[in-house]
Amino acid sequence: MPIKAGSGGRGPLPTPGRRPRRVFAASTTRAEKARAIRGLGALGGLSGVLVALMILPTACTAGVGTRDAAHWFGSEPEGLSTSGVPQRSRILAADGTPIATFFYQNRVDVPLKGIAPIARRAVLAIEDSRFYEHGAIDSQGTLRALASNLSSGKVTQGGSGITQQYVKNLLLTTADSRAEQRAAKEISPARKIRELRYAVALEKRYPKDEILRRYLNIAYYGDGAYGIEAASRHYFSKPASKLDLAEAALLAGVIRYPYAYDPVHHPGMARERRDTVLRRMAELGWIDSATAEATARQPIALRVQDARSGCVTSEAPFFCDYVQREILTSPVFGKTPQEREKLLKRGGLTIRTTLDRRAQRAAQRAVDGHVPRRNSAHKAAAEAMVEPGTGEIKAMVVDRRLGPDRERGKTWINFAADASHGSSIGMQAGSTFKAFTLAAALDEGMPFGTRLMAPRSYTAVGYRDCKGRSRGDPGTPLRNAADGEGGKSFSLVTGTHHSVNTFFLALEKKVGLCQTVKMAEKLGMRQASGEPLEQYPSFTLGFNPVSPVRLAAAYAAFGARGRYCSPIAIRRVTDASGHQIKVPGAGCEQAIDKDVADAVNYVLSGVLTKGTAKGLGLGRPAAGKTGTVDNFSAAWFAGYTPELASAVWVGDPRGGYRYPMENLCMDGECYGAVFGATIPAPIWQESMLGALADTPAEPFHRPPSHFFSKGSGEDKAKVPDVRGLRPAQAVARLRAAGFRARVGAPVESGRYPKGTVAEMEPGARTAEPGDTITLRLSKGSKRRPPRGGGGDGGGGGGGDQQVPVPPITFPPGFPR
The missing domain is CATH 1.10.3810.10 (Biosynthetic peptidoglycan transglycosylase-like)
Known part of the structure; x- marks a missing residue:
């Protein structure tokens, strides 16, 4: 009896002139x-x-x-081997979803x-x-x-x-x-x-x-x-x-x-x-x-589906490229580049990665929403997300498609990664590096209330690197960025919240340049080129070029209470036979004390509530630091929760100093000068909210009491009420209380005599020591005295009497 199509093929396959016999059993009888x-x-x-x-x-x-x-x-012939048949390799997200395929032959x-x-x-x-x-x-x-x-x-x-x-x-x-x-x-x-x-x-x-x-x-x-x-x-x-x-x-x-x-x-x-x-x-x-x-009689009915090799069409192209380069550069996967490429494209690997597709989508939406792929200003943005305590890279995005740079909106350079994983030479990190100086100071036991004077300009002398060499630049005074302040004293807390350059230069000198550099190195920081960090006084201001993925991993260590893990993208690799291949680990270790990390978290949390990124929090425990590179050549935000850390960079691939982000207009939206809180922090906020949706929030740990030995660092002093006093008296009383004073525009006042203090700004009863209090003097009242009952002004007139006021005198050098 002939076999009919669709019978399942379990019947015999008859040969003409012979009895049918079963030949398609699972194994030969x-x-x-x-x-x-x-x-x-x-x-x-x-x-x-x-x-x-x-x-x-x-x-x-x-x-x-x-x-x-x-x-x-x-x-038996020599050299007869049936192994080595090329099979395609697959890269999978953490949930097992394919994100890319590599093959020499699609098999x-x-x-x-x-x-x-x-x-x-x-x-x-x-x-x-x-x-x-x-x-x-x-x-x-x-x-x-x-x-x-x-x-x-x-x-x-x-x-x-x-x-x-x-x-x-x-x-x-x-x-x-x-x-x-x-x-x-x-x-x-x-x-x-x-x-x-x-x-x-x-x-x-x-x-x-x-x-x-x-x-x-x-x-x-x-x-x-x-x-x-x-x-x-x-x-x-x-x-x-x-x-x-x-x-x-x-x-x-x-x-x-x-x-x-x-x-x-x-x-x-x-x-x-x-x-x-x-x-x-x-x-x-x-x-x-x-x-x-x-x-x-049936026509040919095709439903063609092309299989693409490589990362270009992947839903996470730059993360995919990071994984590919990890395999092509790590000796774990072969002694030579040729062996590693052969393994990837012919070895039938199944590569299970760390990618969280929800985090990846959230980050891509946020980056593309603020810095579109083909934006009119030619700016670019990149973000990397790392899990604290594991080092697993959860997302990696660039506001470009993977492809030749000659085509607008495409690039082969992974701005989120180091040179070894994406050809990027890195970008200057700006004030995000101040977190390492802060951590070094706290590691030395400095309490939050430690105060240092932050002048308006700072001449960097008296620094020494880790080899004991003198480092400084006496000829070029360093100043505060436009998003910082200066000319008064700050605590560790307020100096960080306001990102004061001269404060951190003074703090770095007090802690030691070498100790600050070592703190950054403990947390995995190095130049994107792979070279060690350069050591100069402006180290704390972030002149070293780094990658978002390394910065995110460093900040993740704060979220993990000091446990640093190198960023990793691969969890497990099996070959075509199902054998597991050993992959590089994160090498997690306790880089800094838990107490120090808790103290850093306490300070950096205030950046989102009281500092340069105020109003850009997540509605859950979070911390971070803005970074504005000098001359607005680039801007950063690095932030984290106990569950996830992220670093965002925005700049110009053509060169930030040549094309600064000052008076920036992009696709019809104008920003003026771009700070860390202008574009990077909103990207961070949106991507983190999307990535952490439905993830239970965990709190940071409260720092030990010894960090509060000089107060919280946020304590505000009581401002003396100097209304009604002469300017000289008011200034002397404010200075004695630790505040500065200036005279603003006069105001009308029917309560205080002309020439005395009628109003104070800010009007709050407390302020940070060193804050400037603006004094407004009374001009008197414009109200006219009531008219008399027909008299000539003599005897019993009943009008307002004008009190004579002596001329106003100011202390020498008093600002007006």
């Missing part, structure tokens, strides 16, 4: 194995004789007899049960219908070819069965050198004899089912699809296990001449070839004629 061995043994002698006859001219020339040639042919190896039985029948019908009946060499086909070969004196026909075709594909696919490739392609008796010899050895080594499986997985099916699984996905967008008769016949027909029968480029020839396969299956009785005819 014991009886079949015995028959195969007997057949192979019988064919061994015949094969030897046949091959000896085929190579007789060569053998005679070399003085080798027919019997010796037959013995040589039947022996997905599947077991025999993963291939529809009807597809196996179709291939056997057109390529080797007697595959399960003959040994390594089909004597009928070989004898037919032998006649032609003997008459021509060379090998012109091979009568190749599936085993021989598998050998041919194997030798060609695994050829590494050009010489091996030429040997696998050459048309010569030597190549044919070698293939036949390998075929005999493989028939001894593997059962028929396994050889068929290997053949179906190695064959080329045209249009870049290698193996039946990749071909099925490419042409029909379905796995090979779901192929129907028409689809199976089409793929089976392509194998003989994949470039001529490719259904995408040559649909007419592909259909003719498909119909040939259907007729052959009917001739063999494997399908009935009516089914073959009905199927042949």
